[in-house]
Amino acid sequence: MSDAEDPAAQSLRLLWGDVGPGRRGPKPRLSVAEIVAAGVAVADGEGLEAVSMQRVAAEVGYTTMSMYTYVPGKELLLELMLDAAVGEPPTLSAEGWRERVEEWTAQVQELFHRRPWMLRIAMRNPPMGPGQLAWFDRLLSAVLDSGLNGPEAMSLSMYLLSATRELARIHTDGAASPGIDEYISNLSTVVTPVRFPALYRAMSSDGFTDDVDEESLSRFGLRRLLDGVDAHVADGSGG
Amino acid sequence: MSDAEDPAAQSLRLLWGDVGPGRRGPKPRLSVAEIVAAGVAVADGEGLEAVSMQRVAAEVGYTTMSMYTYVPGKELLLELMLDAAVGEPPTLSAEGWRERVEEWTAQVQELFHRRPWMLRIAMRNPPMGPGQLAWFDRLLSAVLDSGLNGPEAMSLSMYLLSATRELARIHTDGAASPGIDEYISNLSTVVTPVRFPALYRAMSSDGFTDDVDEESLSRFGLRRLLDGVDAHVADGSGG
DNA sequence: ACGGAACTCTGTATGTCTTACAGTAATAAC
DNA sequence: GTTATTACTGTAAGACATACAGAGTTCCGT
Numbered sequence: 279m280s281d282a283e284d285p286a287a288q289s290l291r292l293l294w295g296d297v298g299p300g301r302r303g304p305k306p307r308l309s310v311a312e313i314v315a316a317g318v319a320v321a322d323g324e325g326l327e328a329v330s331m332q333r334v335a336a337e338v339g340y341t342t343m344s345m346y347t348y349v350p351g352k353e354l355l356l357e358l359m360l361d362a363a364v365g366e367p368p369t370l371s372a373e374g375w376r377e378r379v380e381e382w383t384a385q386v387q388e389l390f391h392r393r394p395w396m397l398r399i400a401m402r403n404p405p406m407g408p409g410q411l412a413w414f415d416r417l418l419s420a421v422l423d424s425g426l427n428g429p430e431a432m433s434l435s436m437y438l439l440s441a442t443r444e445l446a447r448i449h450t451d452g453a454a455s456p457g458i459d460e461y462i463s464n465l466s467t468v469v470t471p472v473r474f475p476a477l478y479r480a481m482s483s484d485g486f487t488d489d490v491d492e493e494s495l496s497r498f499g500l501r502r503l504l505d506g507v508d509a510h511v512a513d514g515s516g517g
Numbered sequence: 518m519s520d521a522e523d524p525a526a527q528s529l530r531l532l533w534g535d536v537g538p539g540r541r542g543p544k545p546r547l548s549v550a551e552i553v554a555a556g557v558a559v560a561d562g563e564g565l566e567a568v569s570m571q572r573v574a575a576e577v578g579y580t581t582m583s584m585y586t587y588v589p590g591k592e593l594l595l596e597l598m599l600d601a602a603v604g605e606p607p608t609l610s611a612e613g614w615r616e617r618v619e620e621w622t623a624q625v626q627e628l629f630h631r632r633p634w635m636l637r638i639a640m641r642n643p644p645m646g647p648g649q650l651a652w653f654d655r656l657l658s659a660v661l662d663s664g665l666n667g668p669e670a671m672s673l674s675m676y677l678l679s680a681t682r683e684l685a686r687i688h689t690d691g692a693a694s695p696g697i698d699e700y701i702s703n704l705s706t707v708v709t710p711v712r713f714p715a716l717y718r719a720m721s722s723d724g725f726t727d728d729v730d731e732e733s734l735s736r737f738g739l740r741r742l743l744d745g746v747d748a749h750v751a752d753g754s755g756g
Numbered sequence: 757a758c759g760g761a762a763c764t765c766t767g768t769a770t771g772t773c774t775t776a777c778a779g780t781a782a783t784a785a786c
Numbered sequence: 787g788t789t790a791t792t793a794c795t796g797t798a799a800g801a802c803a804t805a806c807a808g809a810g811t812t813c814c815g816t
């Protein structure tokens with residue numbers, strides 16, 4: 279950590295845990311992993327806003343500045359937390375590829391609900407550490423089984439992940455804020471047929487409930503997406 | 518702005534521009550709109566990180582604290598900026614509903630590329646001011662023309678918007694950070710067939726280029742989603 | 757064995773940030 | 787014209803990231 283180093287390279291090295299052996303000074307009494315775990319614990323317990331260098335340092339029992347021995351700054355710490363927080367990727371037990379994709383989706387949703395702070399880390403660099411890649415690999419595996427080729431499966435997996443992630447963010451936005459119900463009902467006051475015709479039409483149609491829960495919202499889109507994959511595969515190869 | 522007020526109600530009132538007439542003190546020399554516009558200008562020119570109360574105040578030519586006369590805090594200012602920054606919703610000129618959805622998607626992408634800071638505002642409350650709703654209404658209108666019913670069209674529009682937004686975020690993550698190419702090539706070092714089998718398979722298949730551009734990435738997913746809609750509509754009503 | 761390089765950890769300090777609070781001036785209601 | 791209400795200013799408090807210098811620790815080369 280002494281030499282000036284490309285931030286991207288630094289990010290990679292820390293994410294993938296290269297240590298570099300045979301170092302001269304005193305034995306480190308801490309580790310990057312411990313610090314990252316402490317950060318995750320703070321975020322879990324008190325929210326992302328409570329994660330400060332001082333708070334994390336207090337958590338591990340060292341001074342604030344000693345954190346900088348292990349991690350070059352807060353931003354990278356957050357990246358590392360993100361990758362650590364995903365945990366072990368799920369094992370998909372369902373039979374068909376479709377079912378496995380749905381199973382995967384349910385698992386990420388569960389993760390995002392358990393750790394909503396993951397959805398609110400503002401980053402400037404593309405992270406994709408080992409943890410996130412492992413999850414992504416599981417999804418991609420299921421999607422590849424549909425018969426899509428490599429780039430297609432990649433695109434589709436990214437699309438699916440993106441939608442799921444952002445929907446979870448929107449959902450947890452609402453869950454945390456009080457008065458959300460009031461908010462929505464106030465909103466319907468303002469949705470007039472002249473100003474927002476489509477919205478008005480959709481909201482006054484049969485079977486529209488005010489509270490659109492994430493589960494059903496996400497499911498319909500996902501099903502259509504997978505239907506589209508089926509159609510594409512049937513069209514392209516089988517006939 | 519004197520009384521204690523529900524933050525959600527405050528949010529709504531400011532987003533929808535209720536002023537409340539007949540006030541007693543001196544005439545306001547500024548307006549919420551001016552302040553928000555200044556914030557947007559700063560974010561456009563110098564990035565979201567440069568947006569501080571002091572910087573915005575300097576932009577409009579008043580003291581930092583005078584901002585708090587109009588806006589209760591920074592977080593709400595960012596919400597207002599988000600809703601203002603979308604601008605006028607696009608007019609969709611294409612014929613078929615599919616083409617109009619694709620046209621809409623291209624327009625949001627353009628918007629997100631032009632103002633990437635919109636994708637990095639961390640919020641705790643659901644915003645959905647008039648600006649965002651207007652955009653959403655246009656999308657929903659096109660989707661409704663497919664034949665989906667209200668809740669279905671709503672779900673699908675949310676799904677589509679979410680995917681598009683998150684893909685844009687990922688893309689602009691990469692675009693801003695230097696050494697991204699190096700990053701990716703380093704990454705492929707670490708993708709071994711034993712650790713990430715699906716990823717390895719997908720990446721070594723034919724026609725895989727290292728740089729997956731957002732355009733094609735997003736397009737494939739979108740097309741499958743719309744195919745799925747076609748299938749669903751044909752299945753449900755027409756026969 | 758020993759000098760010094762390299763490293764860990766601490767304490768202090770600086771600059772930036774949000775925002776609370778008190779004060780001053782202006783305006784409209786009564 | 788008195789008074790409540792509001793706009794705006796100045797100061798300052800408290801949180802925060804992090805630069806820097808120093809003290810102590812360990813290992814390498816000699």
